[in-house]
Amino acid sequence: MIQADDVTGVFADTAAVREGLAAVGYLADDKIAGVVSLAARLGKPLLIEGPAGTGKTQLAKSVAMMTGRPLIRLQCYEGIDESKALYEWDYRKQLLWIQAARGDETFSADAVIETGKGIFDERFLLTRPMLEAIRSPQPAVLLVDEVDRVDTETEALFLEVLAEHQVSVPELGRMEARHVPLVFLTSNNTRDLSEALKRRCLFLYLDYPSADREREIVSRAVPGLARELVERLVGLVETLRRLNLKKPPSVSETIDLARTLHLLGATDLDVTDASLVQNVLLKYRDDVQIAEAALAPRSWSKRP
Ligand SMILES: Nc1ncnc2c1ncn2[C@@H]1O[C@H](COP(=O)(O)OP(=O)(O)OP(=O)(O)O)[C@@H](O)[C@H]1O
Ligand SMILES: [Mg+2]
Incomplete structure (x- = not known):
């Protein structure tokens, strides 16, 4: 073995x-x-x-x-x-082989059908x-x-x-x-x-990572992002995951938002437009409404 x-x-x-x-x-x-x-x-x-x-x-x-x-x-x-x-058999090549072999006097189609010899050869096997x-x-x-x-x-x-x-x-x-x-x-x-x-x-x-590990993942993925911002971002994502959402934000969405914040040169999550968070972190309208009700205006919306 x-x-x-x-x-x-x-x-x-x-x-x-x-x-x-x-x-x-x-x-x-x-x-x-x-x-x-x-x-x-x-x-x-x-x-x-x-x-x-x-x-x-x-x-x-x-x-x-x-x-x-x-x-x-x-x-x-x-x-x-x-x-x-x-795997599958390459029928096209098998047919070509039969056509070519027909020219040979010793070739017998019956024998091929009977034994599969020649036609079920490794060279016709598609792995x-x-x-x-x-x-x-x-x-x-x-x-x-x-x-x-x-x-x-x-x-x-x-x-x-x-x-x-x-x-x-x-x-x-x-x-x-x-x-x-x-x-x-x-x-x-x-x-x-x-x-x-x-x-x-x-x-x-494989569940969502701990906050510590997620901060590390984000910092590794977007090295230029300020530490406080990483902390706030991961905090926000954790809060959203505790809500009863249809599609809670995953690690890839946390990284996406980190990249977006970095691209926009953001220094704080408060200055982020609420729609940005909606577009990047949440993927269902109902989820956006649930999140708005639970979070606004404190951490992610500029509305009073
Ligand atoms: N432990 C980790 N370390 C580094 N990056 C991670 C880690 N976990 C998740 N990621 C990031 O999250 C992204 C999404 O991960 P991945 O595509 O493997 O998710 P998945 O569980 O296969 O999702 P799906 O079920 O939708 O296929 C990865 O591209 C990677 O950047
Ligand atoms: Mg996958």
């Missing part, structure tokens, strides 16, 4: 992962770094669930960056199937992300992004890769991984994933 590669080095322990991720700009707490270390050392996929914009996708990208491993990404969507996730990760000559990071968007039948197709690190192609047989890929699955929890999938993965719920 092939082993997970990184029992030492970058994945050796929580601190090593936390520092490695920080070096590529991802600020992880011990809970995040610890489970990444464990997933790599056990060779188990990591299922990351949580609200939008909390750094789920970025975590997988950052792990690839910190290890220098290729990132192979499968962006899931409704209707995705085996031919987009695992898709999951098979690509399995066949990667170096250990890869496989990101199965937004896995909750696929239907349960397709989800079942992923299990072989996740648990056994192999893909079965009926015409060719089993293809086993040379290296266990480090697999990250992300989900916004729009539907319950199957028990079978969950059982094969370690689990991480």
Whole structure:
């Protein structure tokens, strides 16, 4: 059986992962770094669930960056199937091959149909992300992004890769991984994933970061922004998250507003036009009304 590669080095322990991720700009707490270390050392996929914009996708990208491993990404969507996730046969080339082979006297179409010989050859196999990760000559990071968007039948197709690190192609047989890929699955929890999938993965719920960590994330992302402004901005976002909003602002929106304030040369959140906050942080009219009622005029609106 092939082993997970990184029992030492970058994945050796929580601190090593936390520092490695920080070096590529991802600020992880011990809970995040610890489970990444464990997933790599056990060779188990990591299922990351949580609200939008909390750094789920970025975590997988950052792990690839910190290890220098290729990132192979499968962006899931409704209707995705085996031919987009695992592999498909290149029919066009297979037909061309048959046409060319017909000129050969020894060619028998019946024999090809019977045995598949020649036609189901590796050179006609189009590898898709999951098979690509399995066949990667170096250990890869496989990101199965937004896995909750696929239907349960397709989800079942992923299990072989996740648990056994192999893909079965009926015409060719089993293809086993040379290296266990480090697999990250992300989900916004729009539907319950199957028990079978969950059982094969370690689990991480990625919530909004603590105020301290969010301040650090913002300061790293927008280094020119004054410290007090970062504090006020994160305070405002935290207050908004406590309201009953349809779409609470995420880390990416905090960073967006920080960038906007920096671009406008703002020195205080009070001087910011209320519409700016509405446009950048909030994405629903009802949310804007709830926020206005809860916050105005104190911190974000100039109206008396
Ligand atoms: N811990 C972190 N350190 C650094 N940046 C972070 C962190 N968490 C989030 N971010 C920032 O937030 C942005 C959004 O993160 P990301 O796209 O990974 O969110 P997501 O959870 O995948 O959202 P969605 O569910 O909408 O796909 C990233 O581009 C990154 O800039
Ligand atoms: Mg994402």
